[in-house]
Amino acid sequence: MIELAALYVAPPTLTAHAPVLAIAVPLLGACAAALAPSGRASWVISVIASMVGAWMALAVAGEVMRENVIIYQLGGFAPPAGIALRIDAMGALLALLIGAVGTLGAIFSGHSLVAEVRPEKHTLFQAGFLLAQAGLVGLVYTGDAFNAFVFLEVSSIGTYALVAAGERRDRRALPAAFNYLIMGTLGATFYVIGVGFLYAATGTLNMADMAARLGTLDQSAAVQAGFAFIVAGLGLKAAMFPLHGWLPGAYAHGPSLISLFLAATATKAAIYLMARFLFEVFPDGAAFGEAFLDWVLAPLAAAAVIICSAQAVFSSELRRMIAFSSVAQVGFIFLGFSIASADGLSAALFYIVAHGLMKATMFMALGGFAISVGARRLNDFAGIAREAPWTALAFAIGAASLVGTPLTMGFLAKWQIIEAAIASGRVWMVVVMAAGSVLAVIYVGRMVEVMFFREAVPGAPRAKESPIGVLVPLLVLAGLSVWFGIDASLPQQLAQSGAAGLFTVRP
């Protein structure tokens, strides 16, 4: 049992400024990395900056469990004139995820970039990677709606370029990145229009302030229009079905590091922002809010689970399969949201972390394989477990968590979501989730069978075990899925506290 409230990882002066440091250090690191003299140097900067960012995120998490909500005024200017960071348990949890995956990814990038990205681009790549991390952490920490857009775009623009960097190995990365750019920008712009409507109605951009003022205004057309635009925009960013078209291409063809980072963090940050708006900014009991959850979000999420799991079953390229699986799992998360209860939201948050870790593990393992072989189709991975056992083991652990094997975090995540669904009487949701789980077992089973139980094709290039620089972060990631499957106290306290905070009765 880890009690976050009793965790002191940094001296008080540092902890007081940890929120802004978690954003600023990776940001400054990005500048340093861009100016670095060599790829190696930029890698070192990247690792250090990510680690410091993650450390700060941990400090913030401890502080949040003690204080309940941290408000940090940037530059000392008080809102609503100034911009404030407002961090509660939900934001702290997401930032921890981003920090952890970012750091482990940065360590992994040492070998992965050499294999997948042009050498002259390494420094810029690391800069972009740090920029993306900074943007995401800023997004989950900020308390200002427009500031959220800024951070969202800071990280997204970085990732558009990063996905395109995969073109050295697979030129399909380029049109995929372009498509991602178009869809992502559309999403962000919709979000901005929505915020504009809300600003017009309330006169403020600070989310807490907006929530207070919206309480008296809920049925006006401007507010409803704002709601629609915000949800549509964030849905595009979060790859909510049917707005997920950009995702399979971006995950399948970009560099392994970017696939793992995006899968774990980018869509989740958008989901986080959507949760903030749905449950905090817009008033409880707003009719359009409930109608949206029950009649739009839940059916679309259910469709995502079934249809995208089926698409995963029928894919032949392994990374595409995992990408479709991601959309399906995001469907699970949205199902949890649509329950609109503290249990449902807490389960969804827990699932976010579980999914982030498991997909990061799987993509990192694939990246480890990719260092030695260029296999793409599932069948090309036959027997790879014999040639690279540790990497394959880590992949299997991630896959086990995806399927919901007991003693992994994925199992606890599924358990909690199904329990929340049963407790709220939504039995149809349980059926959908069970069906999705069975489909997951099928496509994961195929992957594991090919990797572990088939003989390698004679004449196919032999894979090699991943180098130590890859194995260490990989096994740590896999280990996290297992650790949190046995002792889930760390993410659980944050998830529950965050959900409870969003569902407190407002006068």
Place this chain on the structure above:
Amino acid sequence: MSGGELLILLALALPLFAAVVTYAVGRMPDVRETLTLVACIALSIVAISIFMRVGQGDPPELMLAQPLPGLSIAFRAEPLGALFAVMASVLWGINSLFSIGYMRGRREAHQTRFYTCFAIAMFGVMGIAMAANLFTLFVFYEVLTFATYPLVTHSGTPAARRGGRIYLITLVGASVLLFLPGIIGVQAVAGSTAFTPGGLLDGRVDPVMGSVLLLLLVFGAAKAALMPLHGWLPNAMVAPAPVSALLHAVAVVKAGVFTVLKVSTYIFGPGLISTLPAATWILWVAAGTIVTASLIAMTKDDLKARLAWSTVGQLAYITSAAMLPMASGLVAGGLHMVFHAAAKITLFMCAGAIYVATGASRVSEMGGLGRRMPWVFVAFLVASLAIVGLPPMAGMWSKLLLITASFGTGEWLTAAALIASSMLSLVYLVSIAFRALFPPIGDGAAREFVRPGGTPATALVALCITAAACVVLFALADPLARYLAPMAAVNFMESAP
């Protein structure tokens, strides 16, 4: 750490340790086999100690981990579980003895993988036997599924892989689609999944919800091979005979019916079950399973297939026992679990011995073999009679208890099915032994041995021990029933006719 906690920890750690060590010494077959046997003996001693403690009213308990508040991995030995643990560990030892003879006799490949997976499977069985709540049971149930998959696909042929795939898909599919939602439902309704004497859900759930949960949990435990989720069992016959013995007698199916029994006794309780319409439906399905399986068994020429279908029917006996709205039914189910195990493992070991010695796997090829392999077929005969349920084999007691319980509760269908299947098993099992031992004059000469020396010695010893057990258990039926009685909170003598 108290003595009880230590015992449970040992029971879990020993097979796991055996797995690791067996894998490590894989290159030295003699050491490997010796270590396996030592582990079996040690585990049996631990299991018997736990058994004694429970009998004295001092059940060992252990709490290992608590992933989430309300969900814990905890163990608590109780009569049925302790009995299952003893049975499994003893039979593991005997099966290992047999395996040594079989695997060496056939010069099988991948022997280290075989013994290692076996040990891991036993780890799963111990966890299931001593689970204190449904969640823990589920975790180890899945461990068992995955540990036995490499055993089923042992030979690596396309047929074996296909059998393995059906095995995995059926078991995992039922677990994920049915069993897991059932467990979560129990948690949502009752706030925990702990096994409680008298039934966790008693008084907390209305008949509709209770029926739904019962259906989910009973059909979800696909290892109990209740139709229509029985398909994996005949298909798993591609595995070598020691694996089949494990599947059918020691571990897998027994884990399935053990789960059904535990769920009926400690999650629902006999009182609640009697009010659920779903219990009656399951009884009908079980009766159908018994008769259908027996009929199909008669049509099979392949001996292991015939035995597999026989098992499907016999398991349905235990499921029926669990659903009978009468406490003594639960005791009968527990007894049958043990008696059937002894008989089935004998039968499978005989099938394996016959295959090693003569290469014969079809019943039609076994005419007259009794003259060449008398011990094997006498054992076969003893075990078949136990399945039929004739004295002085132990099977008689459990069958008798079941039939009287079903008459007592007015379940004529179940009683009829039980009696019918006994008749049918005379035909499809006992006849094999008779044709081997007393072949009609018209049949040709018996097959020759393909292995000089016939049956391997260790295999012979193993199956003779279990055949003898079928008879010995006959005398032990009463003490065992008395041992199990607290689980149903009923006095055995009072409910016997």
Place this chain on the structure above:
Amino acid sequence: MNWLAAHFNYVVVVILMMAGLFIVFSTGNLIKRMIGLALFQTSTGLFYISLGKVSGATSAITLDATSVDGKALAAQLDPAYVERFGVDGVVYSNPLPHVLILTAIVVGVATLAVGLAIAVRVREAYGTVEADEIEALSRVTAEQAEPAP
């Protein structure tokens, strides 16, 4: 007609938005899609600034009433307002949306730059910027990556 005059800005916003979206979705040419995207983003800029405009107010730059320019500017104001509020009490349009849109414009420019850069690389890698041709060539890439057994 009155309504149109009163909401003219917003009508234009909608027209631009729809035009931009239509271009993005209907064309396959990558450059044209970027143009559509830029048009779409422009409409949001117009939207915000229209929101910020207070009727009868001056632009969001503070006036120093005592300076020569101040007086000259005050002379250009609507006399009714000067009567009501005096030069000191002049009403400004909301400056915040302008700031927001400056930021959004920067974001838009950055996006445009990245998008066009990717389009250039696509042209180098595929020889075309038409989406359907790229798709066809991508299928060839896929088949080349996994030679048929």
